[in-house]
Each structure stands twice: as C-alpha cells, then as structure tokens.
Amino acid sequence: QVQLVESGGGVVHPGGSLRLSCAASTFVFSNYAMHWVRQAPGRGLEWVAVISYDAKNKYYADSVKGRFTISRDNSKNTLFLQMISLTAEDTAVYYCARINEHIDTFDIWGLGTMVTVSS
Amino acid sequence: DIVMTQTPLSSPVTLGQPASISCRSSQSLVFRDGTTHLSWLHQRPGQPPRLLIYKISNRFSGVPDRFSGSGAGTDFTLKISRVEAEDVGVYYCMQATQFPYTFGQGTKLEIK
Numbered sequence: 001q002v003q004l005v006e007s008g009g010g011v012v013h014p015g016g017s018l019r020l021s022c023a024a025s026t027f028v029f030s031n032y033a034m035h036w037v038r039q040a041p042g043r044g045l046e047w048v049a050v051i052s053y054d055a056k057n058k059y060y061a062d063s064v065k066g067r068f069t070i071s072r073d074n075s076k077n078t079l080f081l082q083m084i085s086l087t088a089e090d091t092a093v094y095y096c097a098r099i100n101e102h103i104d105t106f107d108i109w110g111l112g113t114m115v116t117v118s119s
Numbered sequence: 120d121i122v123m124t125q126t127p128l129s130s131p132v133t134l135g136q137p138a139s140i141s142c143r144s145s146q147s148l149v150f151r152d153g154t155t156h157l158s159w160l161h162q163r164p165g166q167p168p169r170l171l172i173y174k175i176s177n178r179f180s181g182v183p184d185r186f187s188g189s190g191a192g193t194d195f196t197l198k199i200s201r202v203e204a205e206d207v208g209v210y211y212c213m214q215a216t217q218f219p220y221t222f223g224q225g226t227k228l229e230i231k
Contacts, residue, residue, distance in 0.1 A: 035220075045160075045168065045211055047220040059218045095167055104150070104174060105158035105215050109167040 002027045002108050004096050009113030016086050016117070022079040022096030022110055030054075030074040033099045035106065036081050038092035046092075049081065050099070063089075086117045121145055121214050125223035131231045138199040140226045142212035147192050149216070156215040159188055159197045162225075163208040171210075172197065204230065 008020040022034070036048040049060045049070040058070050069082040079096050093114050097106040122145040132138045148155045159172040170179045172188035175195060185200040199206055207230060212223040 044209075044225045045213075045222040047222070050218070050220075061219050099215070103158075103177070103179075104154065104156040105170060105213065106160075106168075107170050107173075107179065109169065112167055 002098075004098065004108055004110035006094060006096055006110045006113035009094065009115045011116045011118060012086055013119055014087055014117055017082070017084045018086065018115060020081040020083070020094055020096075020113055020115070022081075024077045024079070024098075027098075027108075029072075029077040033101070034070075034072060034079045035097045035099060036070060036079075037095045037097055037106075037109075038090075039095070039112075040089075040092040043092075048094070051079070083115070086115075088117050091115060091117045120219055121148070121217060121221050123212055123214060123221050123223040125210075125212060125226050127226060128224060129227045129229070131229050132199075132202045133231045134204060135201050138202050138206075138228060140197045140210050140212075140228075142190075142195045142197070142223050144193045144195075144214055148214050149192065155191070157188075157190070157195050158213050158215065159186075160211045160213060160222075161206075161208055162211065168211065199228075202228070202230070 003025045005023045033052050035050045051058050051070045067085045071080045093112040095112045096110045098108040100107040124143045126141045148157050157175050160168040162168040176188040187198050189196050209225040209227050211225050
C-alpha cells in the first residue's frame with residue numbers, strides 16, 4: 001500500500017527551528033512532485049510548499065517564504081521541511097502529500113505530524 | 120491568490136437524504152491545457168484528508184457512486200445522493216490550477 005509517514009514534529013519555543021521528514025514507501029518516490037500542507041488546530045487546510053520530482057523547482061506560500069525550506073533525498077525516498085524562526089501561527093499538523101500529475105491533485109496524504117510553537 | 124469560497128459552512132442532513140456543497144473560485148480554474156484542476160476532499164476527525172473527486176467530476180478509486188461532482192469555470196458542486204453515517208466530517212474543495220494551491224474553508228457535514 002502506498003504510504004507516507006511524517007515525523008519530526010514536537011514542541012518548540014517561538015523563534016526556534018524544527019525539521020520535518022516524510023518517508024515514502026511502495027511507489028517510485030523520485031517520479032513525483034511532493035507537497036507540504038498544514039492545518040492549524042480547528043482550522044482548515046493551508047498549502048505550504050512544493051518540490052518538483054528532481055528538486056529543481058520549489059515554491060512556497062507567502063506565509064512561510066524565507067523561513068521554511070523544502071528538500072528531498074530521492075535515494076532515501078524522503079521529503080523534508082526545514083522550519084526556522086517559528087511563531088505561534090506555525091502551530092499546526094503538517095501533512096506531506098503526493099501530487100498525481102495524471103489527475104492533477106493530491107492522491108496520497110500522510111497521517112501528519114504535530115508542530116506546537118509555544119513558550 | 121485564488122480564493123475558494125464554500126457554502127454552506129455547516130450542513131445538518133438526515134440519513135438517506137441528499138446533500139449538496141457549493142464551491143466558488145475567485146477566478147477561472149481552467150488550466151492552460153483546458154482541464155480544470157478542481158478537486159474535493161473529505162476529512163474525518165483526527166484523520167488526514169482523502170481524495171473524493173478530481174478534475175471537477177471524476178471519482179477517485181474506491182469512492183462510492185453516491186458522490187458526484189459538477190460545475191465549470193468558477194462554480195462547482197459536490198453532491199451526495201443519499202447520506203450515510205460514514206459521510207460525516209468536513210469537505211473541502213481545492214484548486215491546483217496555480218500556485219499557491221488553495222482550499223475552501225470547509226463544510227461540516229453532520230447528521231441531524
């Protein structure tokens with residue numbers, strides 16, 4: 001079964017940093033662009049960032065631009081999100097999601113990892 | 120950014136009755152290849168979203184045929200022909216036509 005498993009979430013102080021990982025299995029990870037989407041407690045979904053299959057292209061939401069960096073290691077089937085200068089507004093469940101270019105939407109989502117920014 | 124607006128935000132429905140959710144985008148979602156990158160997602164409490172409908176009206180693998188999508192341009196609709204208990208949760212429309220991808224606010228479906 002196609003699977004995405006996030007890790008690396010936790011509690012961090014304002015101004016702190018965190019690195020999230022997303023391990024992919026049972027599909028050819030290097031063939032797919034990958035995204036991060038987040039959801040603040042009790043709120044809706046917010047797209048965060050995307051990285052192309054070959055890591056040559058990356059785009060970010062304005063709310064995280066300059067603070068978050070998306071990357072990937074295709075040899076390890078893993079997606080990353082490096083987050084710095086975190087604020088309370090970054091508190092959310094972070095999901096990684098696969099974009100299926102045949103249907104032009106997210107077909108696979110991970111279970112998510114919770115990031116809490118609090119003093 | 121493309122703003123996605125859903126109505127209603129809450130929908131109490133009787134089991135076995137139909138339900139309908141509307142989604143309007145602030146600009147056309149037609150991509151340069153002529154396809155429309157509008158999809159519908161369903162999220163149950165404590166779970167990640169799951170894909171229901173892609174490109175306006177195509178049901179994803181395993182999605183029951185009581186779910187249907189329609190629309191064009193900037194106006195879209197998700198319909199459930201007969202609501203079942205497992206359909207509760209929040210429904211989101213989403214556009215993947217241009218970055219940043221954006222979602223509707225969500226519509227909470229609950230059983231009366």
